[in-house]
Amino acid sequence: xxxxxxxxxxxxxxxxxxxxxxxxxxxxxxxxxxxxxxxxxxxxxxxxxxxxxxxxxxxxxxxxxxxxxxxxxxxxxxxxxxxxxxxxxxxxxxxxxxxxxxxxxxxxxxxxxxxxxxxxxxxxxxxxxxxxxxxxxxxxxxxxxxxxxxxxxxxxxxxxxxxxxxxxxxxxxxxxxxxxxxxxxxxxxxxxxxxxxxxxxxxxx
Numbered sequence: 001x002x003x004x005x006x007x008x009x010x011x012x013x014x015x016x017x018x019x020x021x022x023x024x025x026x027x028x029x030x031x032x033x034x035x036x037x038x039x040x041x042x043x044x045x046x047x048x049x050x051x052x053x054x055x056x057x058x059x060x061x062x063x064x065x066x067x068x069x070x071x072x073x074x075x076x077x078x079x080x081x082x083x084x085x086x087x088x089x090x091x092x093x094x095x096x097x098x099x100x101x102x103x104x105x106x107x108x109x110x111x112x113x114x115x116x117x118x119x120x121x122x123x124x125x126x127x128x129x130x131x132x133x134x135x136x137x138x139x140x141x142x143x144x145x146x147x148x149x150x151x152x153x154x155x156x157x158x159x160x161x162x163x164x165x166x167x168x169x170x171x172x173x174x175x176x177x178x179x180x181x182x183x184x185x186x187x188x189x190x191x192x193x194x195x196x197x198x199x200x201x202x203x204x205x
Contacts, residue, residue, distance in 0.1 A: 001099075001102060001103045001107050001108060001109060001110060002108070002109050002110075002127045002128075002195070002198075003099065003109070003110050003111070003112065003125070003126045003127050003128075004021070004026070004109070004110070004111045004112070004126055004127065004128050004129070004130055004195065005111075005112055005114055005117050005122060005123060005125060005126035005128070005129045005130070006018060006021075006111050006112065006113045006114065006117075006129075006130050006132070007113075007114050007115060007116075007117035007118065007129065007130070007131055007132070007167065008115075008131055008132035008133060008167065008175075008177075009133070009139070009158060009161050009162070009164060009167070010115075010139065010143060010154065010157050010158060010161065011134070011139035011140070011142045011143040011146075011154070012132040012133055012134055012139060012177060013132050013134065013142075013175075013177035013184065014113050014115065014132050015113065016177070016181065016184060017130070017132050017175055017177070017184065017188050018030070018111060018113045020184070020185050020188045020189070021111045021188065021192060022111075024188075024189065024192050025108075025109070026107075026109045026110060026111045026192075027102045027105075027107045027109070027110040027111070028110070028111045028112075028113065029095060029098045029099070029102075029110060029111070029112045029113070030113050031091060031095055031112055031113060031114040031115070032113070032115065034091055034094045034095055034098065035087060035091040035094075037094055038086075038087050038090045038091055038094070039063070039064045039066070039087075041062040041063060041064075044090075045086060045087065045090045046064060048086045049064060049069070049083070049086055049087070050064070052082055052083070052086065053069060053072055053073075053079075053083070056068065057069045057072070069083070074160070075160065084116075084119075084120070088116075088120045092120070092122060092125070095112055095114075095125075096125075098110075098112075099112070108196075109195070109196065112125070112126070117129065118162060118166075118167060118170055119162060123170065128172040128173055128195060129170065129171055129172045129173070130171065130172065130173040130174075130175055130191070131164075131167045131168055131170075131171035131173070131174055131175065132175045132177050133164045133167065133168060133174065133175070133176065133177065133178075134176070134177045134178045135178055136158065138178055139154070139158070140154045140155065140158075173191050173195075175187060175188060175191065
């Protein structure tokens with residue numbers, strides 16, 4: 001089984017690309033969704049996060065209030081690194097388990113959507129890393145419309161992330177999402193067929 005690590009900044013269209021790849025036959029794993037398991041009450045990850053950031057982040061249900069946690073760490077590099085040291089290794093282990101399951105299920109390809117792939121040092125996990133990118137103003141317009149937040153907040157979040165230039169400089173495959181969904185589908189499908197062809201020994205003869 002061959003693997004793709006899929007990443008990109010806020011509003012780049014990672015999920016749209018993941019959905020297209022799913023339609024093309026890939027097993028898709030959402031690392032953010034997997035990370036939620038690290039925060040599950042009673043787990044070691046939950047206990048370490050609460051010890052690190054205080055009981056005030058625990059909701060009445062016992063769940064960690066991710067919004068309160070985000071308010072604590074946003075913009076504070078030391079706090080972000082502290083949280084990442086707890087969450088990233090555990091999430092990586094759970095993602096690896098999902099990939100092992102996909103292999104046992106006989107999948108030929110799997111895609112893992114990881115917003116902070118390079119920051120977490122996960123690029124060594126995959127056969128290829130695909131980076132989704134779009135111009136800044138396009139991203140801002142999309143996020144403002146989709147999430148009902150102001151443009152200034154979107155810009156702040158973008159500035160807090162790795163730049164497109166840095167991501168694209170480390171990409172195995174660059175996916176341009178500057179135009180329509182149909183254009184995106186064409187580009188992703190072409191990249192997918194190249195990826196699948198590269199996995200088939202018959203196509204390398």
